[in-house]
Amino acid sequence: MRRSSEExxxxxxxxxxxxxxxxxxxxATIRAIAGDARIDPAMVMRYFGSKERLFAAACAFDLALPAPGAMPRERVGExxxxxxxxRWESDEALQILLRTGVTNPSAAERxxxxxxxxxxxxxAELSGDPESAPRRAGLVTTQVLGLALCRFVLEIPPVVAMGRxxxxxxxxPSVQRYLLDPA
Incomplete structure (x- = not known):
């Protein structure tokens, strides 16, 4: 069966x-990935050029963050x-990046x-303070990545047992504070 290029x-x-x-x-090897896809390894290289570029493509994702104006200010953190x-539960690309980012500098950079x-x-938009936005975003990132690591990778029992x-x-409340409290 012939597939289209996109397929x-x-x-x-x-x-x-x-x-x-x-x-x-x-x-992970190009050969193993090609075997899983039931194609010749040369095809993987033809489409992606290198393992690094294949990894970047496999882990490309949009966080699909809600628009700031669509969230009531008092519930932004929640x-x-x-x-x-x-997103963590529904998009395996995020979990791949998390698992790999812990040990691979390229994945961590991605x-x-x-x-x-x-x-x-x-x-920046939520806080109205573009200067503090990188710090605020970094702190939010610590919370969501730490939560994801403990819940989905390390599977810390009390964290896994918690309902959504x-x-x-x-x-x-921590995310709320990071985004909206005065710097």
Missing amino acids: TKAVILGAARERFAADGYER LLVAHFLE MREIFAAQLVPLA EEVVRWVG
């Missing part, structure tokens, strides 16, 4: 996401924590780029 890329990316999630960046929980590009503008609403109640 082939999608199959490769799906296989890459699964392989990077299972094996990590260092142990809504963002709930949003991030939903994570920094994504969070800075998408969270800093939100922090309970997590939101505990973590939301």
Whole structure:
């Protein structure tokens, strides 16, 4: 069965996401990814050029942050924590980046780029203070990445056992403070 170029890329990316999630960046190989996708390794290289570029494509994602004006100001922290929980649970690219970012400098850089590009503008708009926005976004990032690491990767039992609403109640006020309290 012949696939279109877009279908082939999608199959490769799906296989890459699964392989990077299972094996990590260092142990995942182009040959293994190609085998999972049931294609020749040369095709992976044709479409992506290198393992690094394949990884970047497999981990490309939009945080899909809600618009600041769409959130009641007094619930911003809660809504963002709930949003991030939903994203972590539904998008394996985020979990791949998290797992790999802990040990791979390229993955860590990719994570920094994504969070800075998408969270800093939100922090600037919400706080009305562009100068403190990188610091605010960085602190929010510590909360959501720390939560994701403990809940989805390390699977710390008390954190895993918490319901979504309970997590939101505990973590939301910290995110709220980071974004809206005076610097």
